[in-house]
Amino acid sequence: MATNHFIFPDDLIDRLQSLYAADVVDIENILCNLPLECISNLEFPAEEQRIRQVLMESKEFQLILIIWGKNSSTPIHGHGGSDGFMKILKGEILESLYFPFTTTLKKESIVNKSNLTQVEDSKHFHKLLALSPSISLHLYCKPLKFIQTYLPEKNSWENVEV
Numbered sequence: 001m002a003t004n005h006f007i008f009p010d011d012l013i014d015r016l017q018s019l020y021a022a023d024v025v026d027i028e029n030i031l032c033n034l035p036l037e038c039i040s041n042l043e044f045p046a047e048e049q050r051i052r053q054v055l056m057e058s059k060e061f062q063l064i065l066i067i068w069g070k071n072s073s074t075p076i077h078g079h080g081g082s083d084g085f086m087k088i089l090k091g092e093i094l095e096s097l098y099f100p101f102t103t104t105l106k107k108e109s110i111v112n113k114s115n116l117t118q119v120e121d122s123k124h125f126h127k128l129l130a131l132s133p134s135i136s137l138h139l140y141c142k143p144l145k146f147i148q149t150y151l152p153e154k155n156s157w158e159n160v161e162v
Helices: 010-019 027-032
Strands: 050-057 061-068 083-090 093-098 105-111 116-119 125-130 134-141 146-151 156-161
Touching: none
Parallel strands: none
Antiparallel strands: 050 061, 061 134, 083 116, 083 134, 093 105, 093 125, 146 156
16 A cells, blocks of 8 residues: 655755756656655655655656555556656565566566666566565656556456556
């Protein structure tokens, strides 16, 4: 379960706004130059819980920080046509890749601070599981408005607003 109501330090928001004021998307700059000292004191949620916070949004991109409690996860999902990039800032996350609109597993890998991952909806959807308390930064080129989510209880796919 994700919540969307976490208060980040004002200096983090101010620094992000000054760094990323333009509508030009420079993926490497955005994902590799986040002022990490601003997140060093964030508290992790309870096990199986996560906190999702939009940090910045423009007409071209959206930057989201997710704080994961151990064993929190997402369902299998796509990104509504947005290209998604993920950088782990702390911890480890198991990323399971699936063929689009299927539950057929393509590949699994453990993602940590040394990795930058990309999800292109035309190639694969994914599911994420925090193996430890973790912090991840997500950049969507075209702001994310909904995700295609697999609902196992219904054995169907639905568009879910985010």
